Amino acid sequence: MTRSTRPRRLSAGLAATALVLTTLGAATAASAVPAAPAAAEPGPLMNYVVNTKASPGHVRKVEKAVKAAGGKVLVSYQQIGVVVAQSTNPDFKVAVRTGRDGREVQSVGATRTAPVADGIPAAPAAAAAAGVTSSDLEAATAPVPDPRESEQWDNAQIKADQAHAITDGSRKVLVGINDSGVDDAHPDLAPNFDAKDSVNCTTNGVADQTPGGWRPTTSDHGTHVAGTVAAARNGVGIVGVAPGVRIASVKVVNDGGYIFPEYAICGFIWSAEKHMDVTNHSYFIDPFQYWCKDGADQGAVQEAVRRAVAYSTDRGVLAVAAAGNANYDLANKTTDNSSPNDGTPVPRTIDANCLNMPTELPHVITVASTVQGGARSGFSNFGLNKIDVAAPGSSILSTIPGGGYGKKSGTSMASPHVAGVAALVKSAHPWFGPLQIEAALRKQADDTACPAVVDARCTGTTKNNAFFGEGNVDALDAVKRGW
Known part of the structure; x- marks a missing residue:
């Protein structure tokens, strides 16, 4: 995914284990680990993921190994066997594997290539006041148009306007906006905003519920x-695809516009523990556009993020993600010239083991972008058996901070349309889990053929091809009962 899909430089069941968020003070190297290079001069401050077996005992041993290697534990996830650590020890990756506790380390990798600039994590503040908990809104038989709804060709194209005659969405459904933060004071978002389940993950991936931090x-x-997903039907501005559901802000983008792995992992685990139904991810994880499984650091990070996504899915959350804006064939990867983007990019050869995350991870719905009329947006990534569905993403009108409205383009704008439809599916079929919602999105999408003018890149059939996946998402068919 190019930076243009992301918040800066835009072109437009597992056991219900308690979430462990442990913030520890700086640790010193332990003398009991003679093999560790204790005399090494301090290096740059770096963050790491350290993977082990998913059990409290194994995680505790790895925490000890981290401290013995001259690092500190930022956060531990016993649910998935991942510890996020920080150290200035230039030999940390070797040192953390030494000694008895170090034998519990399965893999370890740096989460970025440039030194860490995040602030020191603060102790989480008390949760904000309870969010919206009003009674269920199931039917809207005669929806009243909001002032700018007529400009929303995108909602009409996916038949969301017709779906609203069946349901505007249920208050029981919660969608996580995993992004750069949400303006909860915006008049079109305030009615549906859930502050108590919102969070800021952008300080070293440590969940912080300080009011307004999200x-x-x-x-x-x-x-x-957020506006595309759930702008309220309130006589103001626009209407979202699912204007009756709740939204929470899961802030995973820092002030520099980066989404580092520890931020994304925090967001996925938070969404799972807060029992969200759907999450939207209009970003790729920095600093690599593609994280390669056989790369030492990248492989460890890919595994840590994969575990977080799988845990979230197992806990009932469907993740929807943007395909990316590089006009790139995700099914036939060859080169990556833009990574790492936190330093000097180094052109490299890549293959199918290199994944754009989170969009290429299992059971994440990958969304391509279309223009008005349903054709593919020229910037949209594509790929046979990579794209799941398509949705409008070019020149989309939605909410912006300060109570305003603006248009943006990108697969970042396509993805929330699908997240909104997924929320409608959950509203109409509350017994559905994420895999059933995923199946519904695929089944009810409108088959879309490759362009009439032959484009060799559009491989596949009308029912499933490289440009549109299983078709353009259809909100009306998705909310009908009895199919």
């Missing part, structure tokens, strides 16, 4: 995405 600071991207 608001946008340098980007309007998350607020725009």
